[in-house]
Amino acid sequence: MHRHQAKPYDRVPTMEPYEEEEDDDDFIRRQIKIQKDYLEEQDQSLEQLSDSVLRLGHMSLEIGKEIETQNKMISDLDDDMDTAVTSLDIVTAKTKELIKKTGGFKWFLLIVFLVVLLLVLILLLLWT
Numbered sequence: 048m049h050r051h052q053a054k055p056y057d058r059v060p061t062m063e064p065y066e067e068e069e070d071d072d073d074f075i076r077r078q079i080k081i082q083k084d085y086l087e088e089q090d091q092s093l094e095q096l097s098d099s100v101l102r103l104g105h106m107s108l109e110i111g112k113e114i115e116t117q118n119k120m121i122s123d124l125d126d127d128m129d130t131a132v133t134s135l136d137i138v139t140a141k142t143k144e145l146i147k148k149t150g151g152f153k154w155f156l157l158i159v160f161l162v163v164l165l166l167v168l169i170l171l172l173l174w175t
Contacts (some may be wrong), residue, residue, distance in 0.1 A: 146155045 145151055149155060
């Protein structure tokens, strides 16, 4: 089946054959009314289009504000991550220094094991 697609000029009324008894003034009035109706329809369409454009404008402004807010949040998060990485590097360096001062890795592991054991015993004591 072939569907007929409407074209913009399909809506233009076809002119009926001019009858001699038809008064020229009636013909002109009818044509003016038809033109006014089309202008009103176009005005309504333009108002709807204008409303849509205004809504899109407001939405784009809100999206822009949201993007600015999220960019600030990301920047703050990046700064916090840099601070955390720097702090972690300092703790790692101090831990390595502590391992060297305490006599090596074996002693460090023993201390870590004893601290974990102490925490487990405290937790068991609190739960019972």
